[in-house]
Amino acid sequence: MTNTRPTGDVATAFALISGATVLGGIALALRKPNAPADRAQTTVRSARRLNRAAGTLAASVLVDSAIEHYRGNFHNKAMITPLVTASLSLAASLHGTADGRGEAHIIRDLIYAGAGLTGLVGTGFHIYNISKKPGRLSWQNLFYSAPLGAPAAISLSGMLGFLSERLRDNPPNKPPTILGIPAGRIIGAMTSLGLMGTVGESGLLHFRGAYHNPAMYLPVTMPPVAAALLGASALGKSHTHRPITRWWLRATALLGFAGTAFHAAGVGRSMGGWKNWRQNLVDGPPIPAPPSFTGLALAGLAALALLEDHPDD
Amino acid sequence: MTDRFPGYDVLAKRRTPSWNEPTRQVVNRRLAVPREPRFLTSDLFVVLDAVCQRIVPQPKDRPPVPLAALVDTKLFTNLQDGFRYAEMPDQGEAWRRGLAALDEAANTHYQLGFAKLGGEQQDDVLRRMESGELAGGALGDMPAKLFFEHRVVLDIVTFYYANPTAWSEMGYGGPASPRGYVRIGLDRRDPWEAAEAYEGDDAKARRENGFVG
Amino acid sequence: MSADPFLADPFVEPRAINGRAPDVFKPGAWLEMSQYDDNDEVDFVVVGTGAGGGPLIARLAEQGFSVVGFDAGAYFRPLEDFASDEIEQQKLYWLDERIIDGANPIRMGGKNSGKAVGGSTVHFAMVSLRFRPEWFKSRSQLGYGADWPLDWREMWDYYRRAEKALSISGPVNYPWGPHRPRYPYRAHELNGAAEILARGAEAMGYKWTATPLATVSAPHGDSPPCVYRGFCRFGCSTNAKQSQLVTFIPRGIAAGAEIRDLAMVGRIDTGPDGRATGVHYHRQGRWRFQKARNIIVAGYAIETPRLLLASANDRYPDGLANSSGLVGKNLMTQANQAVFGVMDQEVRWNKGPPSLSITEHWNYNDNKDFHGGYCWMAQGPLPVEWASIVTGSRKRWGAPLREEMMRYNHQVGLKMVGEMLPDERNRVTLTDEVDQYGLRIPRITYSWGENDKALIQHALGEMHRSMELVGAKDIFRQEDDTNHLAGTAKMGSDARDSVVNADCRSWDIPNLWICDGSIFPTTGGVNPSLTITAISLRTADRIKALANRGEL
């Protein structure tokens, strides 16, 4: 029979994705410990980490907005924009992650600025879209109309990338600053805010899903703690060692991947399972969304390293 | 009648997740209904067939729906409605009397059997029944109007719109399980739904309708 | 398909036999089920497994009573048995012959009567609304109909329990009436038809909301979320719909209740002391007799009085529980008129549950010159039903019919659910014709009163205006439709003018209970099933309390 829920598919998908998550986790955990040789190196290393964070976010946005706007039939030509900017941001981030040079790159800069702007304009579009719906700013529209928070993710990617470029702008052998503020602090603070925004978005969508599975509380409990710890680090003393913050951020990064696994399982248990992917991939829980937490947690880790490497008080 | 959904065939989805096994079986059975009468006499069946052609004239370019056979099968299997107007006999009896009455009226007004009349004349006889003008004779005490509205039109039309030919011509998505619909808002179409041709842009609709399967 | 004939055809042989019942969530799987002997005097026999019977079967079994639930219908496995087809799925309906008459005969069958384990909830449209508090006291507070012997505040709590048990997906804030707790699941996305209703309501300055529905918007247990296939009234093949078949019935079986499918109860016997002793039922080709200490009748507003009347004996010559003479009387249906039109946009109203949005406006604004309330909801008839509306209301046939049907994807409509007033002349009686079991078939007599007509015209006018305001073209009215049933065994506080008391216990026979849509003294202006379910949950609690006091 083809009309039953293929539990086999669920299991396979779950196994594959959990496997990938575990591998990713191990890879992250086994990364070389930060033992900076000289200070210029640490700054560039942090910048590269930020590029990586920006890239993770961009990848998440790319796939997520592709699916969401495909659902919307790309009925407005502008709906292609986030795909283009997210792809560019992803490319710039890959380039930046590989780039060991200590200076900003004009193309990357432009792309990141563009991504930041796209997010803002996108938010505007989405607000406009909601304002035309009956019910205006109601729960119904927050749940099902163009998501208000989603475009902000591409802005966040742009912001992280932009901060990365500013980091590279710093002269070697001096504690890096951005706009005159110690870089670790500003990056930590911005990332903390970004985390809270993302929590808001996932809180809204999980509320829409009635928190039907207790695991749905994780993304609204773990990341806020991470944001708080990171925020405290960004505003507090800089040369304290912060193992709890670090581990919490790492756990949050893993949570992003785990979310993807959970969402994939959710798609599998929807009616028709993976055989009905044309419906369930779009209507089911968004598989590409959760790694935005990973991206932000990675940025948080970079900020933490900067704070520890360059105490400013 | 212009085809608003050129190239759309709901049967193209038969093997997709839009159709489950029970649906395939049900529709197959319906399409394979025996074309010979099993309940009505062949004389009355000929009248029924003529009536069906007037109640639902079928499209030339899509597979015809065996309406008379489907109605006869309903009577043969005694698939009931769940109610009967107090003035009406049971459905089989009602159809027997009603068809005979149409033949009778055709003979009275045109001196020919109903099936032999031209379309206009058949419509005229049907309208006499619809208005309640026919009475007595083969009808007995059955009210003509009620028979026309609740047997003739409903039974025939019901079976027409329970067929892929009708679903296709009206651009209806058709069976939908396990796959239902994703894009449910105004002016939104899932790729497995019929595309409508606007302002003569048939080609685009036809192209899109090629991909519903 | 499986070679197992039991799987292939739910009508050939009962499925709930040999100590097992179908597991509706897993193809081919079975649940272990208790089984009682006909000679076991079980604590409760429940006749009917729908909105009224289902919750009682589960709750009584959970409270430790021995329970057998009978249903004349089949035990379906939605994942395996349900086709996406309007005609095939008539197998869910009560299609046995019933005679209809009166000035406005009620068309029976799919419109209002189910025949399946799970009752009409297997094919209902899932709209799950609470009564307006005043409706429980419409005689004393609003000046029409009759008072219920129930307090709305107590009902508010049972509504909450019913909503929880059925995992209702509803709006975060419901705009009318006293505060209610948050629905267990969030409302569904609006489809095009529902958005049109919302736009129309806003243009008129009325509130609207997403409709609370008994289909889940996110996974629940073994139910996947709704896939918006729109065949809800023909059975939900995904189990997203929280019918009795997938909620209380499995709960009851897990708690030790027995379900007997394809088991038609034809008569209730009473003993020398006047108490009910058991039921005669037809199953597997023969008549049997199940002994019982208590009998609960939950066959809905036609079959319940039919059974009570058919059980007349020397001691109760007018039928059981009928000393008031009201069994079968005060039948009510609800006005279900509609206004339809055509939009420039593609609406494709067949997508999603049919009634995704609602306005209850008129129930909360009483400056009108008739009694009773109504609401209206978005619509999404499938082709066969739509064709019957177009032929019925516009008298179309021939080429004009086909032409009109081609606009299907642009069609939109609003449909009311309106309160009709109780009238003793509207009733169920027995004819001398018999059905396939040899049981006398019912005659259903119905005529609208002046108030009913005034309410209908008011609603049609309002809906018409709403359609005009959203720019619909070629607007027409469907004037003759009705849907839900109620009445015929009314609840009250006085044995002289009601059949059962507030606990759904018959005044005349203390171990005979009636708990389904037939006990409604008035029908209210919203869909009834949530109220039936809430009352059923309350009755289960009351039975427990009475049992504890030795008063059963």
Ligand SMILES: Cc1cc2nc3c(=O)[nH]c(=O)nc-3n(C[C@H](O)[C@H](O)[C@H](O)COP(=O)(O)OP(=O)(O)OC[C@H]3O[C@@H](n4cnc5c(N)ncnc54)[C@H](O)[C@@H]3O)c2cc1C
């Ligand atoms: C198409 C449709 C749509 C609806 N939509 C809604 C909606 O959206 N919202 C809402 O609130 N309500 C809706 N309803 C109404 C709702 O389904 C009913 O009001 C409700 O189910 C009635 O509950 P009940 O327990 O009284 O009867 P039912 O649920 O009908 O259950 C009665 C059961 O008893 C069985 N039975 C009867 N007599 C016997 C006998 N003698 N022996 C054995 N078994 C017997 C029948 O087979 C049936 O299964 C809808 C109804 C229909 C038909």
Ligand code: SF4
């Ligand atoms: S629309 Fe939802 S509730 Fe209705 S039949 Fe489909 S899945 Fe079931």
